[in-house]
Every structure is written in structure tokens, then in C-alpha cells.
Amino acid sequence: MSKRRRSARVEGGAAYHAKRSELLQIAGDVFKEKGFEAATLNDIAARFGTDRAAIYYYFASKDEIFQEVFQATAKKVLDENLAEATRIAGLDITAHEKLHQLIHLQVTSYEANYPYVYVYIQEDMGKVAFQSTPWAKDMVRKTRRFEQIVADIITSGMRAGEFRSDLSVPLVVRTLFGMVNWTHRWFKPGDRKYTAQQTVDTFSAIFFDGLRRSS
Known part of the structure; x- marks a missing residue:
């Protein structure tokens, strides 16, 4: 066979x-x-x-299906998102606007690549950091680069007085990614319950209200 x-x-x-x-x-x-x-x-x-x-005419095993679909798709999506995040970070706009665009990027990207990226997050993402394969090391490096872009934007927003400065930047970053990544538990494109844009708007409102510097 x-x-x-x-x-x-x-x-x-x-x-x-x-x-x-x-x-x-x-x-x-x-x-x-x-x-x-x-x-x-x-x-x-x-x-x-x-x-x-x-x-078996198409695949040797369940593991092969998982590896081909989710790892290949996850790498492609991460590469595209990292390139777009780098572009957004270089724009001459406020930190608030940059973060809003990044939230939109992640949610709409996940929607466009459903269910592959969500299954990767759900099943494999936590294991990647402990793997020594070139693919895993590349994914960890790029994920950390994406997170650093977000951290730098938040830091610049704090310095510019856009965001409150009494919060831990690493914790703010974890909050943002936790909020977006957790959508794999309930977001399903096409079910008419929540749209990607509704999700982006709601996340942005909650996130930025928490970050807003009090006058």
C-alpha cells in the first residue's frame, strides 16, 4: 500500500x-x-x-494526517501573521490602533484557516516548546517574535501615555493572547452565533478599557 x-x-x-x-x-x-x-x-x-x-490510499496513519495538515498550515499562518505584524508595528499610527489591527489580524486569520489552526492550538501548541525538531524550534522562535512585537507596542503605548503604566507588560501580553487563543473553545465560523468582527470589537472594547489610562 x-x-x-x-x-x-x-x-x-x-x-x-x-x-x-x-x-x-x-x-x-x-x-x-x-x-x-x-x-x-x-x-x-x-x-x-x-x-x-x-x-491508507491517501495517508499512512492518523499521525501523518495531523502532521501534514496542522503543522504545515500552522507554519504558513504564523509566517503570514508575523510578516503582517511586523508591517503593522512600523506604521505611523498610535499603539492603540496597532494593537486593534493585531487583534483583527489574529481573529480573522484563525477564521480563514478554520479548523486547522484551532486544532493546532487545542492539541499541539503546548507541546511544541518541548520538541527539538527544526520545525518546532522555528515555530517557537517565530511565536516569541510575534509576542515581542506586541510587547514592544504595549510598552511604547505606556511611554506615550496612551496606556496605564502600572501594569506588567508580560502579563498584558499573556492576557491578550490568552483571550484570542481561547476562542478555539467556542468560535466556529458560519454558525451565526458570533462573527469574527463581533469578536474583534468585543475583545478590543474589553482589552482597551482595561488598558486605558485614567484621566
Whole structure:
């Protein structure tokens, strides 16, 4: 089967690759609903409308599905978000405006890449810091760079008198990322309960009211 699978990836036509992409999307949905550990290849196969044996035509294991979908997607999203965050940090606007744009960037990026990034946050993000693979080290380095950009913006806002200066910058950063990342527990694009823009507006109102310097 492994030889057949390798041949299909190299020589397979549009139909094969379309089915493979569909399977990845379905697997992402199953992992999101059940969690990586609880989900099985049987669950994925049933949702895909086939049996477990047919899955091996596309992937060798559940781990391979996870690695390919979530790690590749997470790296792509982090690269794009880091580049955009760097651009935002260099704009000639207030620290408040920069942070608002960064909140918008994260929420809308997560929405556009649902459910892949959310499953990465839910299942794998906490483990990355303890891995020694080049991929994990790269992810940790870029995540810390993103966090440092946010910390620098908050610090500049405090110095400029936009934000209150009696708060710990690292704790403010953790609060912001905790608020945004926790949406993986309840935010589902398309369910009409909360939109990405409503989420951005609500988070911004709560966050900036807490940061606002009293007159």
C-alpha cells in the first residue's frame, strides 16, 4: 500500500488530489470535534463515506494526517501573521490602533484557516516548546517574535501615555493572547452565533478599557 500511495501522490491526477484535500478537511473537522487523541481513522473514514482501509490510499496513519495538515498550515499562518505584524508595528499610527489591527489580524486569520489552526492550538501548541525538531524550534522562535512585537507596542503605548503604566507588560501580553487563543473553545465560523468582527470589537472594547489610562 505504501508504494501505491507514493505512486498516487506523484502520478495521481486532479481527482486523487481533490479527494485527498477533501479528506484533510474532514479530518480537521473530526479532530476539532473529538480531539486528536479520541478521534480514530474509523471516525474519519465514516465521515468521508468510505472504510478505514481506503484511508491508507491517501495517508499512512492518523499521525501523518495531523502532521501534514496542522503543522504545515500552522507554519504558513504564523509566517503570514508575523510578516503582517511586523508591517503593522512600523506604521505611523498610535499603539492603540496597532494593537486593534493585531487583534483583527489574529481573529480573522484563525477564521480563514478554520479548523486547522484551532486544532493546532487545542492539541499541539503546548507541546511544541518541548520538541527539538527544526520545525518546532522555528515555530517557537517565530511565536516569541510575534509576542515581542506586541510587547514592544504595549510598552511604547505606556511611554506615550496612551496606556496605564502600572501594569506588567508580560502579563498584558499573556492576557491578550490568552483571550484570542481561547476562542478555539467556542468560535466556529458560519454558525451565526458570533462573527469574527463581533469578536474583534468585543475583545478590543474589553482589552482597551482595561488598558486605558485614567484621566
